[in-house]
Amino acid sequence: MIQLKKVVKKYRTENIETTALHDINLEVQKGEFVSIMGPSGCGKSTLLNVIGLLDKPTEGEVLFFDQDMRKMSAKNLAKFRNENLGFIFQSFHLINDLKVIDNVELPLIYRKATSTERRRRAEEALELVGLKTRMNHFPTQLSGGQRQRVAIARAIVGNPKLILADEPTGNLDSKNGQDVMSILLDLNQKNNTTIIMVTHDEAMAKQTERLIRLYDGAQVY
Amino acid sequence: MIKHYLKTALKSFSRNRFVTFINIFGISFTLLVVTILFAFIDLEWGTDTPYEHKYETLTLNTMEMIAYEYDTIYHLDSNLINNTWTYDTLDYTTKKGEDIANALANPSFSIIKKYLSNVRQSDNKTFFTSNTYNIFLPAGKLSVSIKYTDGNYWDIFPYKLLEGRFYNEADIKNKEAVIVITQRLEKKYFGDQSGLNKTIRINGTKWTVIGIVQNPKKYISDGFVPYTHLPNHILNDISPLGRFTIVFLAKNKHQIKKIKSELKAIQATIEPFEDYTEFFFFPETFPEKFATNLMNSNAEDASKALQKLKARLSLFGLFFILLPLLNLLNINLSRVFERKSEIGIRKSFGANTTHIFYQFLFENILLSLAAGVIALGASYFVIHLINQSEVLDNSLYLNPTIIFWGLVASFVFGILFGVLPAIRLSKLNIVNALKN
Numbered sequence: 001m002i003q004l005k006k007v008v009k010k011y012r013t014e015n016i017e018t019t020a021l022h023d024i025n026l027e028v029q030k031g032e033f034v035s036i037m038g039p040s041g042c043g044k045s046t047l048l049n050v051i052g053l054l055d056k057p058t059e060g061e062v063l064f065f066d067q068d069m070r071k072m073s074a075k076n077l078a079k080f081r082n083e084n085l086g087f088i089f090q091s092f093h094l095i096n097d098l099k100v101i102d103n104v105e106l107p108l109i110y111r112k113a114t115s116t117e118r119r120r121r122a123e124e125a126l127e128l129v130g131l132k133t134r135m136n137h138f139p140t141q142l143s144g145g146q147r148q149r150v151a152i153a154r155a156i157v158g159n160p161k162l163i164l165a166d167e168p169t170g171n172l173d174s175k176n177g178q179d180v181m182s183i184l185l186d187l188n189q190k191n192n193t194t195i196i197m198v199t200h201d202e203a204m205a206k207q208t209e210r211l212i213r214l215y216d217g218a219q220v221y
Numbered sequence: 222m223i224k225h226y227l228k229t230a231l232k233s234f235s236r237n238r239f240v241t242f243i244n245i246f247g248i249s250f251t252l253l254v255v256t257i258l259f260a261f262i263d264l265e266w267g268t269d270t271p272y273e274h275k276y277e278t279l280t281l282n283t284m285e286m287i288a289y290e291y292d293t294i295y296h297l298d299s300n301l302i303n304n305t306w307t308y309d310t311l312d313y314t315t316k317k318g319e320d321i322a323n324a325l326a327n328p329s330f331s332i333i334k335k336y337l338s339n340v341r342q343s344d345n346k347t348f349f350t351s352n353t354y355n356i357f358l359p360a361g362k363l364s365v366s367i368k369y370t371d372g373n374y375w376d377i378f379p380y381k382l383l384e385g386r387f388y389n390e391a392d393i394k395n396k397e398a399v400i401v402i403t404q405r406l407e408k409k410y411f412g413d414q415s416g417l418n419k420t421i422r423i424n425g426t427k428w429t430v431i432g433i434v435q436n437p438k439k440y441i442s443d444g445f446v447p448y449t450h451l452p453n454h455i456l457n458d459i460s461p462l463g464r465f466t467i468v469f470l471a472k473n474k475h476q477i478k479k480i481k482s483e484l485k486a487i488q489a490t491i492e493p494f495e496d497y498t499e500f501f502f503f504p505e506t507f508p509e510k511f512a513t514n515l516m517n518s519n520a521e522d523a524s525k526a527l528q529k530l531k532a533r534l535s536l537f538g539l540f541f542i543l544l545p546l547l548n549l550l551n552i553n554l555s556r557v558f559e560r561k562s563e564i565g566i567r568k569s570f571g572a573n574t575t576h577i578f579y580q581f582l583f584e585n586i587l588l589s590l591a592a593g594v595i596a597l598g599a600s601y602f603v604i605h606l607i608n609q610s611e612v613l614d615n616s617l618y619l620n621p622t623i624i625f626w627g628l629v630a631s632f633v634f635g636i637l638f639g640v641l642p643a644i645r646l647s648k649l650n651i652v653n654a655l656k657n
């Protein structure tokens with residue numbers, strides 16, 4: 001489903017050039033649950049952003065369904081993200097001005113869908129994460145664990161083929177972390193959704209079928 | 222989608238209540254000032270009844286006459302008196318020289334009759350003069366301004382006749398005691414009854430009201446009567462200077478120039494009066510007249526005064542618009558930058574630049590609309606207050622065109638300062654936008 005070929009990512013800030021990713025080659029099949037581990041600053045987020053088309057690699061190719069993503073226009077990339085990808089961030093990144101239900105509807109806003117259809121699907125997604133009763137709250141009225149579950153609902157509402165989660169349990173206690181992990185595992189097993197997750201937590205990583213270790217921007221086997 | 226944008230906008234507005242208030246207040250206050258200002262400008266510069274021909278007329282109400290005096294030559298003479306020299310000066314006046322005596326005033330009736338009755342370049346012309354009288358009513362003293370005009374007056378100043386008729390050449394020739402009055406005078410004199418065919422006593426004459434005209438926006442006069450009622454000492458005065466205003470009608474600017482040069486030719490033919498040998502007309506178009514009045518300059522520099530006025534007005538206008546603009550720019554920029562991460566989130570879930578553009582456009586239209594409505598209400602209220610207070614003789618009106626353009630302007634500013642920064646942000650790398 002996804003192929004990374006010789007991906008290099010360099011950051012240039014004034015005089016210093018940081019190479020965040022060295023020559024990454026990676027293939028992820030449909031239905032896989034992959035976790036990425038590695039010390040802080042080794043390039044995990046960068047890798048996830050490159051896979052999630054939020055950032056462009058300096059060199060190398062990113063292929064989705066054998067299609068080279070470098071050739072896509074910004075508009076088509078946005079459409080591709082909307083239809084195929086769902087993001088879960090460590091710091092939730094909910095829009096605090098919007099109610100829970102409206103946050104969850106967000107990906108559907110940028111699609112052709114009637115408002116009743118959007119509402120129905122958002123409610124379903126919230127049901128799945130066990131927060132339907134909180135749909136009219138604002139994110140600031142929820143706990144961290146609840147917010148991350150809202151973020152998961154938002155990530156899955158559009159039925160993405162791939163979910164990218166950057167330390168989704170990083171800001172949560174172990175109980176809430178495990179709840180989030182269970183939801184992700186469920187999604188992977190029942191819906192066959194492909195998931196790539198960055199984590200610091202060995203216990204979480206062990207529950208996934210495949211583990212990629214990064215060190216200093218390079219894969220270690 | 223609109224509903225979603227509306228929710229976001231309203232919440233963001235209410236979260237930033239102060240900023241939203243400043244924003245709306247800034248836009249609406251600017252709009253308010255602009256609409257009121259334009260109501261005043263419109264009053265002066267508009268072409269409402271009876272000023273339909275305002276920009277096709279040339280007004281002559283100033284002329285100058287010059288007498289050259291004899292030069293004084295100083296001559297020193299000396300005498301020896303009691304062993305001391307004393308000096309005494311003698312003046313000799315031998316020739317006409319640089320010293321002049323001049324007089325500046327309106328043209329007299331004799332000038333109109335003798336020299337201006339046949340200005341060929343002009344399509345039509347009218348002359349008039351006015352006077353103020355007190356009339357005594359049960360309610361108290363009323364001061365009324367009466368214009369003495371010829372019959373053409375009604376062609377060049379097409380008042381809206383509500384009842385009756387205007388006076389004509391026959392009325393003027395026969396010195397009929399007829400008067401056309403404004404609605405305002407009718408109301409003051411006759412109350413709620415119609416004044417048509419009734420009489421008004423002004424300055425010892427009983428005038429029959431033959432016509433009632435609508436009040437013009439800009440106050441001009443209360444009543445109009447045939448000029449033949451003017452006293453003989455005015456009509457038979459042989460001095461070139463008097464108290465009349467002559468208004469020439471032209472088709473266009475080009476024709477106005479032609480009339481001006483014809484008047485120049487005519488002024489050279491005016492016969493000497495007493496010691497006065499040279500005569501000058503100072504005809505002015507409406508804008509020139511406005512400028513010379515305002516800039517307190519004389520009629521000779523009319524076009525220069527107009528240029529100066531234009532320069533000053535544009536400077537003033539620029540300053541006036543720039544100041545609130547900078548303010549709004551600042552406020553809007555911070556409002557947008559604060560929402561950087563929202564833009565990042567939206568983009569990672571599929572929004573493209575167009576979506577972001579529409580969202581912020583929508584918000585700014587909401588803001589401007591709110592401001593527009595407030596400004597409209599406030600200007601209506603302020604204008605109402607001004608009219609009620611009767612500090613002006615004139616009535617101010619809200620000009621819908623001005624409000625429309627004011628709104629358009631505030632939309633443009635909204636787009637410039639609210640939407641463009643949002644677009645710039647939306648072009649940012651998403652990863653950077655998401656970083657706090």
Ligand SMILES: Nc1ncnc2c1ncn2[C@@H]1O[C@H](COP(=O)(O)OP(=O)(O)O)[C@@H](O)[C@H]1O
Nearest residue numbers: 011013018020039040041042043044045046047
């Ligand atoms: N926008 C950026 N500009 C410059 N350097 C960056 C930027 N983002 C990340 N880096 C650098 O790239 C390296 C990898 O960062 P990151 O992918 O965030 O690591 P991780 O997520 O594994 O902690 C780090 O050295 C980091 O300092």
Ligand SMILES: [Mg+2]
Nearest residue numbers: 044045046166
């Ligand atoms: Mg990271």
